[in-house]
Every structure is written in structure tokens, then in C-alpha cells.
Amino acid sequence: MRVLAVARNTFREAVRDKVLYVLLLFAAAAIFGSKALGWISIGQDIKIVKDLSLAAVSVFGVLIAIFVGTNLVYKEIDKRTIYTILCRPMHRWEFILGKYLGLAALLALVTAVMAAVAAVYVVVLGGSLDVTFFQAVLLIYGQLLLITALAVLLSAVTSPILGAIIVFSTYVVGHATSIFTELPPQFDGTFSKRVLEAVYYIIPNLSNFDIRAEAANGVPVAPGYVLWAMAYGAVYTAVLLIIASLAFQDKDV
Amino acid sequence: MDAIATRNLTKVYRGHIGRGAVKSLDRLTLTIAPNEVFGFLGRNGAGKTTTIKILCSLLRATTGEAFVMGQDTRRRATRKHIGYLPENPYFYEYLNPRETLDFYGELHGLTRAERAAEWDRLAGLLDLRDIAGQRVRGFSKGMRQRLGFAVALVGDPEVLILDEPMSGLDPLGRRMIRELILLLHGQGKTIFFSSHVLGDVEQICSRVGILVKGKLTTQGRLDELLNRRVNRVEIIATGLSEAAAAAVAARSDGVRESEQGRHFFVNDLDGANAVASDILQSGGTLVEFTPIRESLEEYFMREQETVS
Known part of the structure; x- marks a missing residue:
């Protein structure tokens, strides 16, 4: 199948990207280093290790999605490998979807590896793992799927540097979308307020995917919530991929 | 069916800030019959690659x-009929030829067995096994x-579109491509290829089109386009006395x-024959008698000058 052929190749190529291993190394360092912060907070060390490890999985996952994702389509055009691909009897959306799925598969592997390292480290330190920890990992992956879709969209329409800046800004702002609605009273009735509210509805609310605090403290999270958050991410992802396909449909390469 | x-194919590249729009192709109307070998000529920047990329x-x-084969090129299914070789083709660097052909075969919709x-067919044809x-x-x-070339031939398409297939190749490589094009022609394929190496085109094309600054200035069979009349004859002779040589020179x-x-140039065939018999009668030896016809290169240069 054409989509899978593209996805498989994208995966094979991304696995060879050196940036991936550099980031994984940093992620491992962050996970192991979290003990240092745990040590200064007496009696809380396992909690801190869990919290910071999950944060590391999220941040380094996002960095990989950004570095690899914003290059995905751009690189094919830049290196002209795209010529011999798009002249085949395939739809352009199949190419976009294939690229996306290839990176999504890679991120699944990377997230699983980072989470496994974190989990083993927690157990070695004498902590225990509960289901919330794994729910948190799943939601981090849900967030990565969304971020990757945005990165792929941008890689089809702009340069990797601009794409990376936009995706990273979205990641940062997406975790603090409430700032757009909780405005001080002097904004009431102004044009700025309406613009910021519009931004609130456009930017994905990434804090929906963040149950790190619950995971660190062992507070149970309802499976229904996890399902709802994943569905939220899926809808956003689908919309972004549709926009990417439409933008790419008539693009001159 | 062509x-x-x-x-009326026209392509205008949108301008960027500080740069105006550029018209790369101007109302190009072209027809190529099945099983033709068509040479698409033009200088760099004439619009050859633009045309090919639109196709x-x-x-x-x-x-x-x-x-292509009667179907609009914007339709996906049309591309089943096209094999495309870009100028300086680029492939995934980390794949080997076998994996590369497998990948393109999959994109073409071929099953694993196909x-x-x-692979067996193309590896043999293009010597990829080693x-x-x-x-x-x-x-x-x-x-x-x-x-x-192998990638372009995956799925056995009827129409091959080759962008500068011989550029940058050594003489052996060029010869291989020429022979391959003739072989494919023999199998009934239509071959459309762009080039600025006129010698190659002259050897293998049945028809040519010449593109100058985005406009098609000429389209036709080579023997019709080129003035195949002998417009000059070069005669080389030895063993002539000074006096005889001067007499022959007076008639050249x-x-x-x-x-x-001594090289004598005569502008018509009859005159050249008379000069040759003079040489023989004066006791000279005829070394060479070469009628000179217009080459594609001369025609091409003439065409460029007319337009500019």
C-alpha cells in the first residue's frame, strides 16, 4: 500500500537521524538527573523523579517531533527525492499521510523507550508504578501526535526554521492557553480581547494532555478523561493533516 | 490518440518581493504520436524542465x-502511463537499488510478486545486479x-519522459542511454526527452521541437527541418603542380x-564534380570528397539567432 510504503521509508530514514540520538541522550540525562532534585526535597524524591521524568519524556518527544517533523516534506523537496515519488500514480495526501505515520511510529518507539527507562529508574529507586503513570505516558504520546501533525503541515508550506519556531511557540503557549481568557478587566470590550479569544480557540489546549501531577502523586485519573483527551487530540490532528494535504495539493515542487 | x-500550456512563476513574475512557458502546443522518439531542445532556462514537470x-x-495517452495529466490514473527520469535523479541515499525499485514498485501499485x-527484468536490462x-x-x-532509468521503467509505462538523460555522463554512459532509448523505441514505447546536446538528439530522434525563451519555434521531422541538400563540398587533393593548383583554385x-x-571548397555539387575531374586530369590524386550538409547544430544556432 502506497501510504505504508512512504511511512516505512520515513521511519527508516528518521531512525538514522543523528539528532534523534543526541536528544535521547539528553532525555536519559534528564531522567537520571531528576534524582538530584529529589534528593534536596526530603522524602519526596520518588515523586520528583516521576514528575521530572515524565516532563523529560514530553519535552524531548516534542523536540524530536519538531526537529524531524518540520524537515519531513521540506527535505524531500530540497533534496529532490520528491520528483520521482509524486509523479507516481498516487494522491498527494497519501504522501503527507505516509510521512506523518512514519514519524508517528518513530515517536511511539521513542516515547516507549524513554518511558521504559523512566519506569525502570523509578522501580530501582524503590518506588512503585501505578496505572496513572502509564496513562500520563499515553497522553504525552497523544500530544506528540498533535504536535507532529502541526510540524508536518508546516514542513509542507514553509522552511524548517520558521516551522520549528511556530511549533515550539505553539507547544509553550498551548500549555498556558488560559492566559487568553483570564484577561484583566481593562481588556473588556476591546478588539485585542476578541483577537486573543480567537487565538484561544485556535491554539490546541495542550494542558488537556498533562496529568503529570496526578501521576507523580499517585492520584487516579478516570479512564473516561484519558479517552476524551485522546479524542480531542485525534480531532485536532485530523484537521491539521487535512489542512496540510490541501495546502500541498497544488503546490509546485 | 496522441x-x-x-x-496552450503556459506557466508563470509568481514573483517574490523585489522580483517580478517570470513567464517560463508561453502557450506551448505540442503533439507527439505513439512510438515516437521526440527530442525537446532548447538552451538552459528555455522552459524544457518546466514542460516536463507539468507533464x-x-x-x-x-x-x-x-x-498523456489521451488523459489529463492532473488525474492520478494518468501517471500510470508515465515513466519519468529527472535531470540528475535523486533517491534515498540509505536504500540500495533493490530496495529502491521495490519502493517505487509499491508506489506504482504493484504486488510483492510483481x-x-x-527487479529481475530491470536489473538485467540496466546491469544492476553487481x-x-x-x-x-x-x-x-x-x-x-x-x-x-530503472525507476522510470518500473511498472512498464508506455510513455517515457526523460529530462537531460545524457547530461554529465561519459561517452560510454551516453552510448548506453542511446542504445537503451532505441531498444525501448523498438518495444513500442514513446520517448520524450530534453537535451541540449544536439549530436545525441540527431542520432536517435525521429522528431524534434525547439523551445526558445518559453516558446516553441519549431516542431517537425528532422529530415524536413534540416536542409539536407548539399550546400558545400570539401575536396582534398595532393600531387598537383603549382600551376594546376592555381587553375583548380580559380574554379573553387x-x-x-x-x-x-590542398582543400578546395565548392558551393554546388556539379561544380565540385568538375573540379574533381580537373584534379585527376592534371595528374593530381583525389584524397577526399566530402559533401557537407546542414547539421542540427547549425539549424539550432540559426533558430536562436532568428528569435533574438
Whole structure:
């Protein structure tokens, strides 16, 4: 199948990207280093290790999605490998979807590896793992799927540097979308307020995917919530991929 | 049904800040019959690659239409009929030829068994077996071109569109490509190829089109386009006395001397025959008698000058 052929190749190529291993190394360092912060907070060390490890999985996952994702389509055009691909009897959306799925598969592997390292480290330190920890990992992956879709969209329409800046800004702002609605009273009735509210509805609310605090403290999270958050991410992802396909449909390469 | 047809194909590249729009192709209307070998000529920047990219639906025409095997090139199914070799083809560097062909076979919609059969067929045709396991990364220009040709032939398309297939190749490589084109022609394929190497085109094309600054200035059979009349004859002779040589020179339109002997140039065939018999009667030896016909190169230069 054409989509899978593209996805498989994208995966094979991304696995060879050196940036991936550099980031994984940093992620491992962050996970192991979290003990240092745990040590200064007496009696809380396992909690801190869990919290910071999950944060590391999220941040380094996002960095990989950004570095690899914003290059995905751009690189094919830049290196002209795209010529011999798009002249085949395939739809352009199949190419976009294939690229996306290839990176999504890679991120699944990377997230699983980072989470496994974190989990083993927690157990070695004498902590225990509960289901919330794994729910948190799943939601981090849900967030990565969304971020990757945005990165792929941008890689089809702009340069990797601009794409990376936009995706990273979205990641940062997406975790603090409430700032757009909780405005001080002097904004009431102004044009700025309406613009910021519009931004609130456009930017994905990434804090929906963040149950790190619950995971660190062992507070149970309802499976229904996890399902709802994943569905939220899926809808956003689908919309972004549709926009990417439409933008790419008539693009001159 | 034409194998390839374009109707008023125009491509304007949108300008960026500080740069105006550029018209790369101007109302190109072209028809190529099935099983033709068509040479698409023009200088760099004349619009050859733009045309080819529109035919392969990598670019959208600003206006006009293009058809391959009677179907609009914008339709996905049309591309089943097209094999495309870009200029300096690029492939995934970390794949080897076998994996590369397998990948393109899959994109072409071939089953696993069909892809294995394609590998056997194309590896034999393009001599890929010795390099089957090597990564593309270390490939020479000639190896890349062979692989590129194989990729273009995956799925056995009827129409082959080749962008500068011989550029940058050594004489052996060029010869291989020429022979391959003739072989495919023999199998009934239509071949459309762009080039600025006129000698190659002259040897293998049945028809040519010349593109100058985005406009098609000429389209036709080579023997009709080129003035095949003899417009000059070069005669080389030795063993003539000074007096005899002067007499012969008086009847010629030009003379020069070289190590080979005296060269006499005569502008018509009858006159040249008379000069040759004079040489023989004066006791001279005829070394060479060469009628000179117009070459594609001369025609091409004439065409460029007319337009500019």
C-alpha cells in the first residue's frame, strides 16, 4: 500500500537521524538527573523523579517531533527525492499521510523507550508504578501526535526554521492557553480581547494532555478523561493533516 | 490518440518581493504520436524542465492543458502511463537499488510478486545486479543514471519522459542511454526527452521541437527541418603542380592547405564534380570528397539567432 510504503521509508530514514540520538541522550540525562532534585526535597524524591521524568519524556518527544517533523516534506523537496515519488500514480495526501505515520511510529518507539527507562529508574529507586503513570505516558504520546501533525503541515508550506519556531511557540503557549481568557478587566470590550479569544480557540489546549501531577502523586485519573483527551487530540490532528494535504495539493515542487 | 499532447500550456512563476513574475512557458502546443522518439531542445532556462514537470504533474500549469495517452495529466490514473527520469535523479541515499525499485514498485501499485519480477527484468536490462546491495550514497553519476532509468521503467509505462538523460555522463554512459532509448523505441514505447546536446538528439530522434525563451519555434521531422541538400563540398587533393593548383583554385569557392593536402571548397555539387575531374586530369590524386550538409547544430544556432 502506497501510504505504508512512504511511512516505512520515513521511519527508516528518521531512525538514522543523528539528532534523534543526541536528544535521547539528553532525555536519559534528564531522567537520571531528576534524582538530584529529589534528593534536596526530603522524602519526596520518588515523586520528583516521576514528575521530572515524565516532563523529560514530553519535552524531548516534542523536540524530536519538531526537529524531524518540520524537515519531513521540506527535505524531500530540497533534496529532490520528491520528483520521482509524486509523479507516481498516487494522491498527494497519501504522501503527507505516509510521512506523518512514519514519524508517528518513530515517536511511539521513542516515547516507549524513554518511558521504559523512566519506569525502570523509578522501580530501582524503590518506588512503585501505578496505572496513572502509564496513562500520563499515553497522553504525552497523544500530544506528540498533535504536535507532529502541526510540524508536518508546516514542513509542507514553509522552511524548517520558521516551522520549528511556530511549533515550539505553539507547544509553550498551548500549555498556558488560559492566559487568553483570564484577561484583566481593562481588556473588556476591546478588539485585542476578541483577537486573543480567537487565538484561544485556535491554539490546541495542550494542558488537556498533562496529568503529570496526578501521576507523580499517585492520584487516579478516570479512564473516561484519558479517552476524551485522546479524542480531542485525534480531532485536532485530523484537521491539521487535512489542512496540510490541501495546502500541498497544488503546490509546485 | 496522441501519446503526449499539450494545448496552450503556459506557466508563470509568481514573483517574490523585489522580483517580478517570470513567464517560463508561453502557450506551448505540442503533439507527439505513439512510438515516437521526440527530442525537446532548447538552451538552459528555455522552459524544457518546466514542460516536463507539468507533464509529470509536479507543477501546475497557469493556463492550458496537458494530456498523456489521451488523459489529463492532473488525474492520478494518468501517471500510470508515465515513466519519468529527472535531470540528475535523486533517491534515498540509505536504500540500495533493490530496495529502491521495490519502493517505487509499491508506489506504482504493484504486488510483492510483481515487484520481484520487475527487479529481475530491470536489473538485467540496466546491469544492476553487481550493485544490488550497495547503498545509493556512494553511487557515481553513471550508476545513479542507470538506477534512475530503472525507476522510470518500473511498472512498464508506455510513455517515457526523460529530462537531460545524457547530461554529465561519459561517452560510454551516453552510448548506453542511446542504445537503451532505441531498444525501448523498438518495444513500442514513446520517448520524450530534453537535451541540449544536439549530436545525441540527431542520432536517435525521429522528431524534434525547439523551445526558445518559453516558446516553441519549431516542431517537425528532422529530415524536413534540416536542409539536407548539399550546400558545400570539401575536396582534398595532393600531387598537383603549382600551376594546376592555381587553375583548380580559380574554379573553387575557397582554398586552404594542410598536412593532408590542398582543400578546395565548392558551393554546388556539379561544380565540385568538375573540379574533381580537373584534379585527376592534371595528374593530381583525389584524397577526399566530402559533401557537407546542414547539421542540427547549425539549424539550432540559426533558430536562436532568428528569435533574438
